[in-house]
Amino acid sequence: MIRINAPPAPLPYRRFDATRTDGAMTEATMRRESEREATRWMRSLRTKGGGPLLVAVAAPLLSGLLLVAQAMVLANILGRAVGEAAPLDALAPALALLGGLLTLRVLLGLIGETAAVDAAERIKLALRGALLARLLAAQPNWSGERSSGALAAAAIDRVEALDGFYARFLPASIAAATLPVAFAGFVLSVDWVAGLLFLVTAPLIPVFMALVGWGAQAASDAQATAFSRLSGHFADRLRGLVTLTLFGRGEAEAEACERATDELRRRTLRVLRIAFLSSAVLEFFAALGVAGVALYVGLTYLGFVDLRAAPLSLEAGLFCLLMAPEVYQPLRNMAAHYHDRASAKAAVAEIARLFDGLPALDAVPPAANAATTLGPSGIEASGLSVALSDGSRTIIDRADLSVPAGGRVALVGPSGIGKSTLIEALARLRAAEGTIRIGGRPLDAIDEATLRETLAFVPQRPHLVCGTIAENIGFGRPGADPAAIRAAAAQACVTDFADALPGGLDTPVGENGLGLSGGEAQRVALARLYLRDPTVILLDEPTAHLDAETARRVTQGLLDFARGRTLLVATHSAALAARMDRTLRLADGRLVPVPASRPIDASREDAA
Secondary structure, rough: OOEEOOOOEEEEOOOOOOOOOOOOOOOOHHHHHHHHHHHHHHHHHHHHHHHHHHHHHHHHHHHHHHHHHHHHHHHHHHHHHHHHHHHHHHHHHHHHHHHHHHHHHHHHHHHHHHHHHHHHHHHHHHHHHHHHHHHHOOOOHHHHHHHHHHHHHHHHHHHHHHHHHHHHHHHHHHHHHHHHHHHHHHHHHHHHHHHHHHHHHOHHHHHHHHHHHHHHHHHHHHHHHHHHHHHHHHHHHHHHHHHHHHHHHHHHHHHHHHHHHHEEEEEEEHHHHHHHHHHHHHHHHHHHHHHHHHHHHHHHHHHHOOOOOOOOHHHHHHHHHHHHHHHHHHHHHHHHHHHHHHHHHHHHHHHHHHHOOOOOOOOOOOOOOOOOOOOOOEEEEEEEEEOOOOOOOOOEEEEEEEOOOEEEEEEEOOOOOOOHHHHHOOOOOOEEEEEEEOOEEEHHHHHHHHHHHHEEOOOOOOOOOOHHHHHHOOOOOOOOOHHHHHHHHHHHHOOHHOOOOHHHOOOOHHHHHHHOOHHHHHHHHHHHHHHHOOOOOEEEOOOOOOOOHHHHHHHHHHHHHHOOOEEEEEOOOOOHOOOOOOEEEOOOOOOEEOOOOOOOHEEEEEEE
């Protein structure tokens, strides 16, 4: 079997079979492996930061080297001024050098922050492009099974949560892993006791931060889940606001949104509480380290401690004291942004859950090709199988279909048997297995623009946007003149009800055709079709919700438009099926020809 029009596979978490009995892959092991996959994926995102990310990382390191020089110069100035009573004129060159070092460090800080913001924006743009490509490549049933609010929150807010990780935490973590050791090495060359104190106390901070970080990760995961649920809940309720109001559920849903918002507030405060805790842990150990160095230097000058072969000079002691807080400063910066790491990992986990894995970073939205048509085209399908998205049930099972170019075929069967599913699979709107050919070409080999120009599909519940009736019809051919729109409306019998409205075709309608009946919305969709020039037409219940006379006129207009075109109609209407060249019945997942001599029992079809 060949899988038809499956979306491009994203870069997913590595999947494992949880039913294995060899004990090699437990749930905890799978979770750790998923976290490692997420970490590797986040690391691969760094390449999208480009040169600005390298500058953002290098700027703090270079500033740290200048900091050592700055401390040396400042210690020299203070030592000469206090110990030697050097005049200001003698200190002027050193003071000018100190001012230059301070200016350079300020410029490096500005450059580093600007580059970090630029790099984060590049990474977020690349990720949003990959998520957009995933959405555009997915089948409508895939996105239809997910909350649009949750998907929007993932593409906007969850991606935005990565900003702090790449703009602040990543440069700070690299500086924290490098600068304290380098600073301690410089201090060690001046005084081995002070340097040893730094080397012993500095590693304790990341250890305790990691312990706090486990709690921060769990809290961030819970907060991200709550945020996604709230986004989806709010978007879904907003979409159904009119229905909720009509049934008197407005106040109840408002209270439910308030409860969900309050839950999100509490989870957010838990994350902030842990973030402050991590900073407090760092400050505690940093204060102990600085106090230990200050105590050692003071006791050495007082003569209570003598661990050196030579006396500790004033300049050397001042250098150690000036470097003491700076040794821990990179770790302070990392702790200040440590919650950004937890938030980013939680956001990545949420994106992976909603998008069935992490998206391929090089994915781009499909390019819009020049629209062309395949010309007169028939439909051929062999071994066609379509299952539910969860694989629990096969709806179409190895069905075969052949509609010649210009042929007209009716597809009948009880409600829920899979007629709409079959039509959607032929329109490449639902994943299927088997072979489908349009005009002799494999369906998955036809580019999107050509397919949509060649094939027209009108679903049972067409989508109308908020606008006028004429504007909704005009989407069939952008730029169509009012005369063409009115001619299409007349052919679809839209003018029968539109002319009775105060605004005629300029009467506004709401989202999803609010203000129109089901039959009226279906006729607007048919009028939209009549502005196009497809060679293959797929229709799902085009005459549903219509009285017999209106259905007869709509059918005649449809057949007039379909003359010379390939037409496949899923219908319960015996009158419409009788006007087709051939009728196929869908039963048990297979297509069975209906003999022309055997009339279709419309009442049996509708009852079923």
